Amino acid sequence: MPFQFINSIISWFLKKRKHQMELFLKYPVDVQDELLMKLISTAKNTEFGKQYNFISIVNYSDFSKQVPIQQYESIEPLIERCRKGEQNLLWPTKIKWFAKSSGTTNAKSKFIPVSDEALEDCHFKAGKDMLCLYINNNEDAKLFTGKGLRLGGSSAVYEDNNSYFGDLSAIIIENMPFWADYSSAPKQEVALMGEWETKMEAIIDETIHENITSLVGVPSWMLVLLNRVLEKTGKNNILEVWPNLEVYFHGGVNFNPYKEQYKKLIPKEDFRYYETYNASEGFFAIQDKNDSDELLLILDYGIFYEFIPMSEFDGENSKAIPLAEVKENVNYAMVITTNGGLWRYLIGDTIKFTSIKPHRIKITGRTKHHINVFGEELIIENTEEALKKACDKTQAQVKDYTVAPIFMDGKQKGAHEWFIEFDKAPENLSFFTEMLDDALKNTNSDYEAKRYNNMTLTMPTIHQAREGLFYDWLKTKGKLGGQHKVPRLSNKREFIEELKNLQ
Structure with a gap:
């Protein structure tokens, strides 16, 4: 069968890359150090490179002393000039693509430069x-033997001053x-449709008669799509629509709250779930084992990593450490230097290492998406774990x-x-609240201390x-689909007040 032959050829081609991965698995620090010096050498004659005297940098110690840690606001003026057509500012090769970051619900968008190398x-x-x-x-x-169903962002690509911007998924x-x-x-023309709800219907119309073997997309939005597929086809589960479906590659949000719903939609014992960790700024880690909740940090994508405990x-005044100095089970903010022209850039994510040999990680949350109004240091990892425990005890689904x-x-x-929207509400919300509170105390000692005797x-x-x-709520913000996410934790009441008004 021709499809089987194509499957064998492509599989053989892809497997060859595994031998290249052995290099950074065996020599992670050497690979990262060499990469850093290559990035510095490549960009030494850019405006940024001259400003921070890249030509004099000979090792990581020089780099960390000479180049300050950056947040988006620090480099926005250079990015705006680049968007207007100036080149050789942050990176020497021509940059015409900009990923409009939708990882936040702030009105102000970020435009992340995407080089050809990136x-x-x-x-x-x-x-x-x-x-x-x-x-x-x-x-x-x-x-x-079939096709992968990709569910990307909600935006088409737009032109502005001979540069182009849109969701990263649209640029890809x-x-x-x-x-x-x-x-x-x-x-492609359906994948790049700008209006989310129209696009959803077009995707379903095109794919329900295809042989879909894999799914790729953010869990929250993929769930909306799959449920709509069942509505439209009248089938009981997704395997009745796509019997050869074998894997779902997901990322963007924590998968735990969605896992049980997917198991019902795709009732297949050996169905695989593979997590990825990518953002507008780069692609960082991939699950490298079946049935694992750890991600392998990939060290040869043109990204040099640093970490702040x-x-x-x-913020920008923090002291970062290189990969050689990280420890297991410490919560770190991630700092990246990339082949897209980001230098010591605070991406806003927090991770912890579950293993050092090799470097495997778990995403724990955001540097800004946490609650620490009362010294409770609540992070997304805490709330996700507590919700799972509360759901287990009450048979609820969030x-x-x-x-x-x-x-x-x-x-x-x-x-x-x-505010919790349930797929399956608990019979007793007060008992669910108790279970959640207990789980948070067990998960976070700072929260427990602040809750002691009220x-x-x-x-x-x-x-x-x-x-x-x-x-x-997302619709009122013009943020339906793809990479757009509900902010889980906030130190302010802005989001929750808006939800109350819509309730």
């Missing part, structure tokens, strides 16, 4: 590596090699949630206020969100 040596290489790792772990994989689709487009669905985090502080007022003590924090307040509340 596309080829990072994003496209990572896409192949994702398939390579899966195929190496699953010898009987038949991915290429625009630049995809023909063979990748051939093996994917929907076709969150216990010492102070679809979406957000948390904000209730500030102290006179004699009134503080608390946390939750000293600082009282019992959380939980509102059961009406069906579709978060969807409607």
Whole structure:
């Protein structure tokens, strides 16, 4: 059969990359050090390189002393000049693509420069590596006998002053090699449609009669698509629509709250879930083992990594350490230097290492998406774990949630206020609240201390969100689809007040 032959050829080609990975697995620090010096040498004559005297940098110690840690605001003037056509500012090769970052719900967008090197040596290489790792772990994989359903961002690519911007997923689709487009669905013009709800229907119409063997996309939005597929086809589960479906490559949000819903939609014992960790700024890590919740940090994508212990985090004034100095189970903010022209850039994510040989990580949250109004240091990892425990004890299923502080007022003590949209609500919301509170105490000692005898924090307040509340809220923001996410934790009440008004 020709499809089987194509599957064998592509699988053989992808597997070859595994031998190259052995180099950074064996010599991680050497690979990273060599990469850093190559990035510095390449960019020494850029405006940024001259400003920070790249030509005099001979090692990591020089680099960390001479180049300050950056946040987006620090380099925005250079990026804006680049968007207007100036070149050789942050990176020497021509940059015409900018990924409009949708990782935040702030009105102000970020435009992340995407060089040709970042596309080829990072994003496209990572896409192949994702398939390579899966195929190496699953010898009987038949991915290429069918197509992969990709669910990207909600925006088309727009032109501005001879530069182009849009969701990273849209930029990748625009630049995809023909063979990748051939093996994917929907076709390019549908994948790049700007209006999310229209695009959703077009994707379904195009794919329900295809042989779909894999899914790629953010769990929250893929769930919306799959449920809509069942509505439209009248089938009981997704395997009745796509019987050869074998793997779902997901990323963007924590998968734990969605896992049980996917198992019901795709009732297949040996169905695989593979997590990836990428952003507009780069592709960082891929699950490299079946049934694992750890991600292998990939060290040869043109990205040099540094880490700031969150216990010492102070934004741009923080002191970062290189990969050689990291320890297991410490919460770090991640700093990246890339072949797209980002230098010591604080990406805003926090991770911890679960293993040093090799370097495997878990994503723990965001540097800004946490609650620390009362010294409780609540991070997303805490809330996700506590929700899972509370759901296990009450047979509930959570679809979406957000948390904000209730500030102290006179004699009134503080608390946390939750909006939770359930797929399956608990029979008793008060008992669920108790279980969640207990789980948070067990997960986070700072939270437990503030909750002791209601000293600082009282019992959380939980509102059961009406069906579709978060969807409607994102719609009012023009943030439906793809990479857009509900902010989980905030030190302010802005999001929760808007939700209350829509409830």
